[in-house]
Amino acid sequence: MDQVFDDTFYMKKALDEAQIALEKGEVPVGVVVVAKNTVIARAHNLTEALIDVTAHAEMQAITAAANTIGGKYLHECTLYVTLEPCSMCAGALYWSQISRVVFAASDPKRGYREQGTILHPKTAVSFGVLANEASALLHRFFQQKRD
Numbered sequence: 493m494d495q496v497f498d499d500t501f502y503m504k505k506a507l508d509e510a511q512i513a514l515e516k517g518e519v520p521v522g523v524v525v526v527a528k529n530t531v532i533a534r535a536h537n538l539t540e541a542l543i544d545v546t547a548h549a550e551m552q553a554i555t556a557a558a559n560t561i562g563g564k565y566l567h568e569c570t571l572y573v574t575l576e577p578c579s580m581c582a583g584a585l586y587w588s589q590i591s592r593v594v595f596a597a598s599d600p601k602r603g604y605r606e607q608g609t610i611l612h613p614k615t616a617v618s619f620g621v622l623a624n625e626a627s628a629l630l631h632r633f634f635q636q637k638r639d
Contacts, residue, residue, distance in 0.1 A: 497529045499572070499594050503622045506572040506596070509536040509549065509631050516541060520629040523549040523573045525557040525590075526568065532569070533557035549573065550581035554588050566590040574626040576603035576619065585611055592616045596626035 502524055509522025513536035525533040535552035539545055550573055557571075558564050570592040577585060577595065582604035585593060589612050598619060600606055611617065 499621045501619055502572045503596055505531060506574050507625055509534050510574045513537045514633055515631055520633050521549045521575045523553040523571060525553050525569055525571050527569045532560040550580050551584055554584050556622050570594060573601055578602050579587045579604050579609040582609040582611055590615055593617045594621055596621055596623045
């Protein structure tokens with residue numbers, strides 16, 4: 493049977509990265525970057541491990557993807573992320589000129605849309621793909637922090 497490469501397929505891979513972050517005690521956000529139906533980068537939050545507030549999953553993935561393709565612009569690439577990017581990450585995505593961003597869960601407090609940050613005008617955005625699964629991971633993380 494042929495593998496179906498759709499948004500759900502790739503978001504599951506991003507959720508796998510978020511699970512790794514959760515197991516490391518990081519906020520469970522995961523990312524994959526896809527070009528021509530191939531994952532060219534994968535990352536998860538590393539802010540605790542690197543003691544670096546800029547070590548968000550998206551920032552790690554943008555750098556890895558640029559290194560993989562050998563250029564700073566991520567044309568014809570899609571970034572799948574389990575949580576709506578923050579303003580910092582949206583700014584980096586803007587400068588990368590990524591073609592598409594797909595995020596699972598919205599972030600009504602710190603997401604780029606709430607903060608009024610914009611993505612590149614040519615960047616298409618989709619959201620809500622596996623949002624319940626992504627939200628459940630985040631809820632589990634913050635519940636563990638409170639307990």
